[in-house]
Amino acid sequence: MIDRLEEKALIQKAIEAKERSYSPYSKFPVGAALLTEEGRVFVGTNVENSSYGLSMCAERSAIVSAVSNGYRKFKSIAIVSDRKEPTSPCGACRQFMVEFGNFEVILVGEENIKRTTTFELLPMHFEMEK
Template identity: 45%
Template sequence: MDPIDDAALMRQAEAARERAHAPYSRFRVGAALLAEGGVVIPGCNVENASYGATICAERTAVVAAVAAGHRRFTAIAIAGPAGIALGPCGMCRQVLSEFSPDGSLRVLTRDAAGAPHATTIGQLLPAAFTAADLDTATPD
């Protein structure tokens, strides 16, 4: 069991949200990714004038975690602006599922009233495209 509870993980996501670079939309999002062993890796959205180059908070956290040598995660908390129910976008769902092939990664958010909500990446992205879908035995 990881030594951090859901509320503490959400507080870390909220702290990461304050570091977001969102000068265009002003829509700040933070994430806190819990790696096995209790290590928390923060992430925040980083916008770019070339909007397609923007990276979401969830993917920022995953990239930072992988760069630091982590590959196994148990939960991610995502914090957006108050009063808005927020979940990971499709691209973030796909990236998160890469590191949770069984779909068990817990995804923690808040609803529009601020109440905590927990689900799994498997529930958010059923029938995900995974490494098992690739035919790696046959060369091009």
């Protein structure tokens, strides 16, 4: 778990990412900020497409950015939306996150914050033998 100062900074980065969302169809902007074990932060936002299957969630966007830059070990991810209650990641994002291990997930709503882990969000997740 990260300390509250790191958490606050990570949440702020996720809020900033949310403001850059491209969500003209759902009108549901989401931002994510991913903290690597090395202390780097990568952000992502949801990017929609008129062909919904081609849309990209904020969580996956942040992870793809980190992996593209050579990072694969993560400490925490903050996920922010405009809802009062925290928004939980979709099933695809849950599976995408657990591919990179068990790390902290901070779900942020306007009224409260829920802290969990990738493995708690997706128990009995699919995993290939490595």
